[in-house]
Amino acid sequence: MKDRILQKNSDWDWEIKPETSWWQLNFREIFSYKDLIKQLVRKEFLGQYQQTLLGPFWALVQPLLSVIVYVFVFNRVIGVPTSNIPPFLFNLAGLTLWNLFSEIFLQTSRSFAQNADIFSKVYFPRIIVPISALWLQLSLFCIQLFFLILVCSYYYITGGITFNVANFILFIPVIIITAGIGFGGGLIFSVLTSKYRDLLSLIQLVIRLLMFASPVFYSLSLVPPNAKWIVKINPLSSLFEYFRFALLGIGNLELSLLVYSIVFMLILLLLSIMLFNKISDSLIDVL
Amino acid sequence: MTEAVIQVENISKLYHLGKIGSGSLKRDMQLWWEQHILKHDNPNNYIQNGVKVDNNEAIWALKNINFEIKQGETLGIVGHNGAGKSTLLKILSRIVKPTEGIVRGKGRISSLLEVGTGFHADLTGRENIFISGHILGMKKAEIQNKFDEIVAFSGVEAFIDTPVKRYSSGMYVRLAFAVAAHLEPDILIVDEVLAVGDADFQKKCLGKMNEASSKSGRTVIFVSHNLQAINNLCASTIWLEKGNLKAFGNTKTVINSYLSTVHQKSWKKEFKINEAPGNDFIKVFYVELIPKLVPGSSVIDIRTPLTVKFKFYNQSDNIPLSADLLLFTLSGDCIFDIPSKQTIFNKGVIEGECKIPGNFLNDGSYTFTLHFSKNTSSELFSYKDCLMFDIADYRKNTNWYDKWWGYVRPDFPLELKTVE
Numbered sequence: 001m002k003d004r005i006l007q008k009n010s011d012w013d014w015e016i017k018p019e020t021s022w023w024q025l026n027f028r029e030i031f032s033y034k035d036l037i038k039q040l041v042r043k044e045f046l047g048q049y050q051q052t053l054l055g056p057f058w059a060l061v062q063p064l065l066s067v068i069v070y071v072f073v074f075n076r077v078i079g080v081p082t083s084n085i086p087p088f089l090f091n092l093a094g095l096t097l098w099n100l101f102s103e104i105f106l107q108t109s110r111s112f113a114q115n116a117d118i119f120s121k122v123y124f125p126r127i128i129v130p131i132s133a134l135w136l137q138l139s140l141f142c143i144q145l146f147f148l149i150l151v152c153s154y155y156y157i158t159g160g161i162t163f164n165v166a167n168f169i170l171f172i173p174v175i176i177i178t179a180g181i182g183f184g185g186g187l188i189f190s191v192l193t194s195k196y197r198d199l200l201s202l203i204q205l206v207i208r209l210l211m212f213a214s215p216v217f218y219s220l221s222l223v224p225p226n227a228k229w230i231v232k233i234n235p236l237s238s239l240f241e242y243f244r245f246a247l248l249g250i251g252n253l254e255l256s257l258l259v260y261s262i263v264f265m266l267i268l269l270l271l272s273i274m275l276f277n278k279i280s281d282s283l284i285d286v287l
Numbered sequence: 288m289t290e291a292v293i294q295v296e297n298i299s300k301l302y303h304l305g306k307i308g309s310g311s312l313k314r315d316m317q318l319w320w321e322q323h324i325l326k327h328d329n330p331n332n333y334i335q336n337g338v339k340v341d342n343n344e345a346i347w348a349l350k351n352i353n354f355e356i357k358q359g360e361t362l363g364i365v366g367h368n369g370a371g372k373s374t375l376l377k378i379l380s381r382i383v384k385p386t387e388g389i390v391r392g393k394g395r396i397s398s399l400l401e402v403g404t405g406f407h408a409d410l411t412g413r414e415n416i417f418i419s420g421h422i423l424g425m426k427k428a429e430i431q432n433k434f435d436e437i438v439a440f441s442g443v444e445a446f447i448d449t450p451v452k453r454y455s456s457g458m459y460v461r462l463a464f465a466v467a468a469h470l471e472p473d474i475l476i477v478d479e480v481l482a483v484g485d486a487d488f489q490k491k492c493l494g495k496m497n498e499a500s501s502k503s504g505r506t507v508i509f510v511s512h513n514l515q516a517i518n519n520l521c522a523s524t525i526w527l528e529k530g531n532l533k534a535f536g537n538t539k540t541v542i543n544s545y546l547s548t549v550h551q552k553s554w555k556k557e558f559k560i561n562e563a564p565g566n567d568f569i570k571v572f573y574v575e576l577i578p579k580l581v582p583g584s585s586v587i588d589i590r591t592p593l594t595v596k597f598k599f600y601n602q603s604d605n606i607p608l609s610a611d612l613l614l615f616t617l618s619g620d621c622i623f624d625i626p627s628k629q630t631i632f633n634k635g636v637i638e639g640e641c642k643i644p645g646n647f648l649n650d651g652s653y654t655f656t657l658h659f660s661k662n663t664s665s666e667l668f669s670y671k672d673c674l675m676f677d678i679a680d681y682r683k684n685t686n687w688y689d690k691w692w693g694y695v696r697p698d699f700p701l702e703l704k705t706v707e
Binding site: 036040 | 294302313315377378379380381382383384385386387388389390391392393394396398400401404405407409410414417418421422423424426427450
């Protein structure tokens with residue numbers, strides 16, 4: 001008799017139980033939804049630029065305008081040195097990487113609340129939505145990176161800078177770590193903001209402050225020694241240095257800081273995915 | 288023997304009424320501080336007549352639900368509003384977690400709790416078919432294969448490359464349902480989606496669902512207030528009442544006992560003479576509909592003979608009086624107008640009675656109107672909608688699952704015979 005029950009239990013394909021375990025992340029299930037991820041990316045991309053004048057060029061216009069403002073403020077007015085690199089290029093490089101981080105962070109943290117109506121009507125692994133937000137931002141980043149390299153080439157041809165294409169290999173770890181930290185932080189806040197809406201405005205403030213605490217418009221070497229620890233505990237700092245080194249050949253590289261960023265990213269990702277998994281199911285009741 | 292594809296074991300769902308948290312971090316932190324550090328009472332609990340009332344009251348939306356569905360079976364779920372139908376569907380579709388219990392299942396499950404889930408207004412019909420299809424769990428190849436079929440079913444071929452925000456609401460719903468109708472899961476869960484669209488489209492949808500269960504051997508779980516549709520589509524039915532499983536079994540039996548609680552037992556109105564509706568000529572103080580229920584049935588169905596009785600007070604002497612009994616459908620179409628013979632009456636109580644045979648009216652909701660006139664020409668008083676009642680459907684030996692056509696449904700003989 002007992003054998004029969006056991007046999008029967010193993011026959012079922014799926015089970016719905018009151019509790020979700022911390023570790024329950026079914027990669028095979030997520031992979032089976034890859035079409036949905038692609039479609040959501042496409043939908044967001046198309047939806048974002050529907051009925052706009054410039055369409056996808058907005059992905060370039062927005063950073064371009066910001067850079068012009070920052071060049072004026074930081075370099076013309078305040079006079080921040082940029083180690084013989086044209087200020088426009090220096091700031092564009094910093095801002096491109098910063099945008100990758102901040103957009104992934106913001107869009108991921110909004111993803112849950114924005115899709116609450118779909119979540120309450122149909123089931124698919126909830127993490128699909130942040131993943132598609134991540135994917136979209138990565139694709140937009142590729143456009144911006146391509147543009148950045150074009151600008152670099154212009155300066156190279158006109159003799160403003162020199163660069164080493166072999167260093168481009170450093171882009172890969174830098175992009176992965178930046179995206180990882182943005183995604184992990186975004187995931188945690190996506191769960192929190194759907195419960196506490198007032199956090200959304202807080203996030204934007206924190207992001208803005210974090211931008212100035214990261215070497216986006218200045219290089220690490222400019223930071224006075226007594227304030228250096230602030231920039232050093234920021235796991236994003238080394239990434240900007242490595243990114244500018246890969247592109248422009250400048251910056252002081254500290255491997256220990258990079259290792260710190262990697263460890264930070266891994267722990268953050270692990271924690272955030274566990275938290276998302278555990279809480280996202282019960283969150284539907286609250287939304 | 289067919290095997291069970293869904294097994295629901297002791298499912299309960301607890302919802303907290305009132306506020307779950309305050310939605311603001313500041314308030315929640317304040318509350319936590321006050322309750323856990325300062326040991327104050329939860330301000331949501333207040334004292335009433337010396338008893339502490341917990342304002343964060345919890346209710347069981349579902350309580351200890353057990354059932355099993357076999358492969359290829361179509362299960363209907365009926366119940367009043369708030370009985371827990373939607374909660375049950377949401378648990379089965381994995382949208383919300385049960386508080387207790389376990390659901391086990393086999394195969395791919397798709398749920399249709401709303402039409403147009405995931406539609407993006409700015410995108411074209413074509414884009415939206417893909418988005419909606421993917422969200423509902425279809426694979427890319429599957430949608431591509433069925434694309435033409437979906438478009439044809441929806442009937443919006445000409446506008447397929449127009450953003451859906453320019454669609455009429457009917458077109459929108461048709462397109463949305465068309466995608467859903469072409470899902471091919473092993474288990475399909477359908478909520479009240481058939482309440483949308485015109486009658487023609489509803490017919491198409493019901494047909495599609497019937498096809499899914501009877502031809503393709505799919506398991507369908509179906510919630511509807513359209514008992515007609517449940518009656519014809521579902522072999523067994525669950526009746527939920529305030530979160531409890533009131534009945535589970537053969538659809539006819541369950542629906543009959545459900546209907547007998549929905550419908551009023553007596554169709555009777557009685558008034559004191561000074562409160563009775565009327566005027567200086569006529570005061571109607573009693574109207575009653577007396578059905579002669581068919582044995583084995585607890586509701587008025589199309590076979591039931593009906594008797595209407597009414598009493599009124601006539602306040603004039605020597606008046607040539609006649610009454611009319613009119614029957615209207617709820618949409619306002621008049622089915623009949625039966626006049627009485629004109630008679631000269633004096634002041635006093637007058638009684639009227641009219642018998643309507645069984646097997647005459649079609650199923651539906653109706654109202655009676657009483658009309659009194661002098662000399663069969665001038666109106667004395669008209670008592671509009673004095674009785675409202677429903678006639679349930681009854682049919683056998685037919686595979687027609689849709690609403691039976693016609694205002695009346697007489698049982699006149701129609702014979703076919705071979706002549707050559």
